Amino acid sequence: MSTKHLVYALSLSLGAVSTQLAHAQAKPEVLVKQRQAVMTLQGKYFGPLGGMAQGRVPFNVQTVQRNAGFLDNLTRMSWDGFDASTRGVKSRALPGVFDDSAKFKQYASRLENEAAKLVTVSKSGDESAIKAQIGAVGKVCGGCHDDFREKQ
């Protein structure tokens, strides 16, 4: 099988992908699934750092550096998933995401900045500066969840 055919077969085997390629914009349900995937992974990689900042998990600078790099990438992946077309799709996103998008985008921008700063600070190895910056990231996450996510 040629590389071209292999890539084509692979594209067909990825449901979300064939949707994305067939239309200019992915279906709303796909966008919600993708943005929720980002949140799942942000939870995976922020969780242990939150634990370190609280002293419940032993501090490990290598883990912080690796997770900070992942979080820096993840924070740039989710925003296009909050497209207005997803308003009617079941999720915990409150209507404010679409009605007050300027405020939502402010959180998005703050999170990208704080996550990028965590990458920089983590390289310093300075435990207390790192823990403070983990707190700064967590504060943006928590603030946005308070304002824009349905309580469970």
Next chain:
Amino acid sequence: MSTKHLVYALSLSLGAVSTQLAHAQAKPEVLVKQRQAVMTLQGKYFGPLGGMAQGRVPFNVQTVQRNAGFLDNLTRMSWDGFDASTRGVKSRALPGVFDDSAKFKQYASRLENEAAKLVTVSKSGDESAIKAQIGAVGKVCGGCHDDFREKQ
């Protein structure tokens, strides 16, 4: 509220996270959800590149560079989710993932290498080299899916 309290509240609000912090190892269901989240995002960011390699999507080097960076990170996120504890959890992973883990790990390692190479090649801006490398990434994805993922 202090930063420490904010971070704690945030950790509690993330289901997967409190599980991860309470135990040395996340629950099997959480691990499967996390590795599936990675696959969802790999589909999101590989899809348009596969389309470019096939000539179905206009070639855009900025998109390739951005997506290659995301894919490079994503390829390093999923493997710990294929823990032996997840064998009984419903998913499309075939038993071979656990029974022939040497072969599965070989695919994992090849994918990491090809994705990292795509980052490098994408910076060159050489369209035909980039398309060939997209094909190389797709070939590993497709090979692993053929061997280790249940057909739909």
